[in-house]
Amino acid sequence: MKAVGLYRYLPISDPNSLLDVIVPQPEPHGWDLLVRVKAVSVNPVDTKVRAPKEKVETEPKILGWDAAGVVEAVGEEASLFAAGDEVYYAGSIVRQGCDSEYHLVDERIVGRKPRNLSFEEAAAMPLTTLTAWEALFDRMGASRRREDNSARSFLVIAGAGGVGSVAIQIAKRVAGLRVIATASRPETQEWCREMGADEVVDHRRPLKEELQRIGADEVDYVLCAASTEEHLQNMSDVVKPQGKVCLIVGVKGGQPVPINPFQGKSAAICWELMFTRSTYQTPDMQAQHDVLEEAAGLLEAGTLVHTLREHLGPLNAENLRQAHARIESGRTIGKVVLSGIE
16 A cells, blocks of 8 residues: 655654555554545644654554544454444554554544534544643643633633644634643734634743733633643643642653643642553553543534644655644644655
């Protein structure tokens, strides 16, 4: 089958960083679904896995962890889906990615594709939806009951990115929180408002001053979707006493960072990595299927809206290199998507 992969980990400007390749078509076993990939989207994790290093692969390494497609066949233990079903999912970081004609994925982390979305629109949603949902409800423990949240507030740092775009919607339209997003450009600020943010502030300025400007002072929940080390002081300044902070971006270089400023407020700090459940095969792994199923209903009802912003054509090495370059620029809004391999 056709795929886009790599042998060497190179700068995206190098034409050999991503290549059109031919690999054997996989066969489903156990809980696997064999999916004919109709569309994929690109996330920062793709560029981080591809980042330059000395390692050389003997077989093509296939990236990609956001897809929508049609089930072609199922493994002997699969029971949630059947051949012909349209699905969307993010997949597992410890398996080959979805930048290929066909892809194997465990059905316990797959949801039915929202009927009102194209494959391209659906492919924009799984990874960011799961990340935002788990961050808010599983990691920070926010209530799903809107009446509980009438006086509670949520701050998302980098609100115009893929995760931020969905986190705004979930926090506002599902949980009923007061939502404050950060964005630094007019176009990203407008996007955050379109997603449902009550207020938008500038993360280039001290956030304590920005929140005071809009009369917010402190917030119950903080989701940092960018530059963890740059915003630690900002987060400790604005989280309420006994509030919750969730981080999704690793510290550059893996260097230690000071967390003592959070001690005085007894603020909880947690991490969200969407791949944890599939990597460790946790007993609650099927929770991701459940979230994607619920999200599909919310998308069909218009409660949530897709975040596809750029469509770069069919999946091939040239187009995928363009998508990676867009992500690495740090200036994308919403999601970057490609259709399936032609």
